[in-house]
Amino acid sequence: MPHTATETPLKRDNARYDLAALRSEFPVLRREVHGKPLIYLDNAATSQTPQSVIDVFSDYYSRYNANIHRGLHTLADEATAAFEGTRQRVKGFLNAEDARQIIFTRGTTEAINLVAQSWGRTQLNPGDEVLISMLEHHSNIVPWQLLAAERGFTIKVIPVDERGALDMVAYRSLLSERTKLVAVNHVSNALGTINPVKEMATLAHQYGALILIDGAQAAPHQRVDVQDIDADFYAFSGHKVYGPTGVGVLYGKKALLDAMPPWQGGGEMIDTVSFDAGTTYADIPHKFEAGTPAIAEVIALGRALEWMEGVGVEAISAWEGVLLDHATQAVNQVDGLHILGTAPHKAGVLSFVVDGAHAQDIGLLIDQLGVAIRTGHHCAQPLLHHFGVEATCRASFAAYNTLDEVDTFVTALNRVIGMVR
Numbered sequence: 001m002p003h004t005a006t007e008t009p010l011k012r013d014n015a016r017y018d019l020a021a022l023r024s025e026f027p028v029l030r031r032e033v034h035g036k037p038l039i040y041l042d043n044a045a046t047s048q049t050p051q052s053v054i055d056v057f058s059d060y061y062s063r064y065n066a067n068i069h070r071g072l073h074t075l076a077d078e079a080t081a082a083f084e085g086t087r088q089r090v091k092g093f094l095n096a097e098d099a100r101q102i103i104f105t106r107g108t109t110e111a112i113n114l115v116a117q118s119w120g121r122t123q124l125n126p127g128d129e130v131l132i133s134m135l136e137h138h139s140n141i142v143p144w145q146l147l148a149a150e151r152g153f154t155i156k157v158i159p160v161d162e163r164g165a166l167d168m169v170a171y172r173s174l175l176s177e178r179t180k181l182v183a184v185n186h187v188s189n190a191l192g193t194i195n196p197v198k199e200m201a202t203l204a205h206q207y208g209a210l211i212l213i214d215g216a217q218a219a220p221h222q223r224v225d226v227q228d229i230d231a232d233f234y235a236f237s238g239h240k241v242y243g244p245t246g247v248g249v250l251y252g253k254k255a256l257l258d259a260m261p262p263w264q265g266g267g268e269m270i271d272t273v274s275f276d277a278g279t280t281y282a283d284i285p286h287k288f289e290a291g292t293p294a295i296a297e298v299i300a301l302g303r304a305l306e307w308m309e310g311v312g313v314e315a316i317s318a319w320e321g322v323l324l325d326h327a328t329q330a331v332n333q334v335d336g337l338h339i340l341g342t343a344p345h346k347a348g349v350l351s352f353v354v355d356g357a358h359a360q361d362i363g364l365l366i367d368q369l370g371v372a373i374r375t376g377h378h379c380a381q382p383l384l385h386h387f388g389v390e391a392t393c394r395a396s397f398a399a400y401n402t403l404d405e406v407d408t409f410v411t412a413l414n415r416v417i418g419m420v421r
């Protein structure tokens with residue numbers, strides 16, 4: 001059954017969600033690939049960017065490009081105000097207690113490395129345990145492995161069941177007085193599983209452990225409330241929330257951030273520097289923001305979050321749920337196709353393998369039809385090996401995708417499978 005952009009089921013339920021108008025804000029959605037209209041279904045790798053966010057860059061560089069915090073001139077004041085405005089917006093976006101708890105990083109990866117190198121390096125000792133999960137992205141595995149090799153603590157892995165949901169019984173039994181940190185993603189980028197992070201935080205805290213949540217896939221798709229979750233640390237990336245690359249966020253509880261030593265040294269992060277009397281450090285957040293940050297990117301991130309809130313985070317979640325349900329039903333009709341990740345709570349990610357067809361071949365051929373999906377290990381090799389595969393195809397959805405696009409994708413998929421089998 002064909003769908004048009006203006007006749008979506010959600011449109012009837014939610015008059016605010018005007019898909020055609022929303023799509024028109026994204027210039028890239030007007031382009032063609034190999035002579036076909038682009039259908040962009042690789043949103044879990046990076047999301048596309050609305051014009052209002054793109055405009056920040058030309059506006060910043062043509063009107064108020066200046067280094068922040070130090071200047072006394074007008075341009076520096078304007079840049080500082082816009083930069084700090086994003087910090088306020090992120091505070092609201094995450095429902096943080098205080099804007100000083102928002103640290104700007106290069107992305108989720110750097111945020112996790114910051115916690116590992118600052119908190120972890122001073123707190124983790126031989127005999128201690130860090131729990132991660134089978135669902136983790138490499139960026140929430142490798143920083144802990146690097147540090148464990150140095151500090152001698154142990155990493156334990158929370159297993160998943162056959163649907164790709166975390167085994168909560170196993171989680172409870174892995175927790176002990178030795179557990180110092182639980183580091184898990186909120187939503188799995190490879191399977192779309194939504195993890196019960198609030199319940200996991202409560203359990204971790206019963207053992208005196210902290211919880212770090214990798215929110216790279218949650219922040220784009222659902223309302224996040226760090227106080228309700230009781231997260232000790234929460235990280236996400238700009239380029240997955242309709243913002244630019246090169247910027248991300250670390251939220252931390254104030255007492256933890258206050259007590260943590262700086263990670264990188266340089267300008268911006270000091271109070272006084274002296275060769276004789278030693279150096280004293282600035283308070284949070286500046287203590288963790290050494291050097292000139294990605295100023296335009298931070299300002300653009302603020303604009304992206306403003307865009308999301310303008311559309312409505314709940315409305316985006318609801319629409320992506322409609323897309324996921326429709327796509328799941330449609331691909332389940334494809335002969336020999338198996339979905340990986342069928343957890344009861346899922347975000348808009350559809351990972352699958354097809355009997356007799358390599359993921360790589362499907363990805364390359366479907367690109368010829370204008371459809372962008374991801375193929376490979378999705379930076380989650382341990383998880384894929386657990387399911388006995390090296391690669392999957394992954395279609396992932398965002399606010400601007402349509403039911404028509406999903407139908408075109410499934411038609412293209414059937415054609416491609418016919419070609420390679």
Ligand SMILES: *Cc1c(COP(=O)(O)O)cnc(C)c1O
Pocket residue numbers: 044045106107108109110137139140185187188189214215216217237248
């Ligand atoms: C994308 C992603 C990351 C890494 O984010 P970067 O922007 O590359 O730092 C980490 N975890 C998950 C779940 C992701 O999807």
